[in-house]
Amino acid sequence: MPNDIHEYRRDTFGIQRNDGEDVECREPINELDQASFQALVLDQITRIQEQNELIKTRVIQLEKEQEDFYLSTSRRLDNGFREVEKCTKEMSSIKEVFKEIVGIMTGDRVQFLDHSSENVTSEEAQAISSSQLLAENFANHRRRQFNDYIHDRRVLERDECPSTLEVKREEDAAWRQDCTTSQQSSFQGHEPDQDLEYSNSHIPTNYRLNRAIHTVTDVAREYFEGLRGQPSVMYLERRYGTHWRSKPSERTFFAKRMQIINKINDIKENPERYGMPPGISRKQAIRVVENVRLGNNSFYGHSTRMTLNQLYIYLTKKMDKTEDYNLTLKEHGKPRRDLLSRERLKDSNNTSATQTTEPGIDERSRAGETNHGESNS
DNA sequence: AAATACAGGACGAGATCCAA
C-alpha cells in the first residue's frame, strides 16, 4: 500500500522517488491509477449527490412538518379563543341570572336601574340595560299581564252578551277544560305542580278572580252566578271552603270583593236598616250598591263615581250613610281624579286672581280672604 | 308655540302583620 501511494503521488505530481530511480516506462500503471481515481471521484460525487438528495428530502420533510405544526397550532389557538369567547358569554349570562335572582329575592331588582349606589361598573350597567334576558323577562311579564286582562275582558264580554240561552252549570265542561288545559288564560301564574295538586285533590287552587270587572253588577254576577264557562265564587266557597283561594293575592282580592258582596246580602236581609222596603230582591240590592258606587255617596265630601277599590274603602271606613242607599241614582258622580284636578285648577286660579287684582294687599288681609274662601267651599 | 322632561299625587295590587 505505501508503494501505491508513492506511485500515486509521482503520477499525479511528477514526484521522483527518493532513491533517484527513473520512472519512465510506467504508462500502463498510470492509466490504471487514473481510472481508479476517476472511479473514486465519481463514487465520491455520487455519494455527495446522494447526501444532497437526502438532505433535500429531509429539508422538505422538515418544512412540511413545520407547516403542519404551525397549522395545527393555529387551529388549536383558534379553538381556544373560541372556547374563551364562549366561556365569557356564558359567564356574563350566569352573572345576569344571578343578579336577577338576587334582585327578585331581595325585592331590589329595580335598583339595577340606578347604578350610582352600587358596585356595578358602567360597562356592566350598560350590559344590563341592554340585556336580552332581562328585556325578555320583562316582555314576558307584560305579555302575561296583557293576556290576563284580555282573557278577563273576553270572559266578561261573553257573559254580557251570551250567544245562546243555555243554562250554565257549575260543573261546566268549559271550566273543567280551562282548569286542565288553558292554564295560560284563566288560571295562569301557577306552577305545574298546582296542576298535579288539582288533579289529585280536585280543589281548584288556581281559580283567579276576574280583574277586568269594574261594576258592582259584575262583581255580584261573578259571585252569585259565575262568569261564562267558570264556576260561581259562591259555589267554590260552598264546595271547597277557603282552599280555592290559598294564594295570598287571591285572598286579599277576595276579601275586598267580599265587602261589597256582604253589603248586598246585608241590604237584602235587613232592608229596613237602609230605609228600603221589606222583601227587597237581590237584584234590587245590587242596584242599590251600584247606585252608591255611581254617585249616591259623599266620598271625601263629594258625590263621586267610585272605582270598586274606592267603594271597598268607602264601605270599610264606614263612610257610608243611610241616605246613600236608594233604588234610584240621585246624582251621577264624577271620578275622584277629575274632581281633584278641577279643585286644584280652581285653587290655582283663585290664588293667581288675588295676586293680580290686589298686588298691594298685606299678608294679614290676604290670609283672611283665603280662610273665607275655604269656609265657602 | 310645541315638544320634552320631570315631579308629584292617585290608584291598584299584593304583602305583611295581627287579632280572633
Next chain:
DNA sequence: TTGGATCTCGTCCTGTATTT
C-alpha cells in the same frame, strides 16, 4: 287558619318647567 287593617311598590296621569 282566616279575615281585616295597614303598608309598600309600581304604574298611570297630570301639571309644570325647560328646551327647541
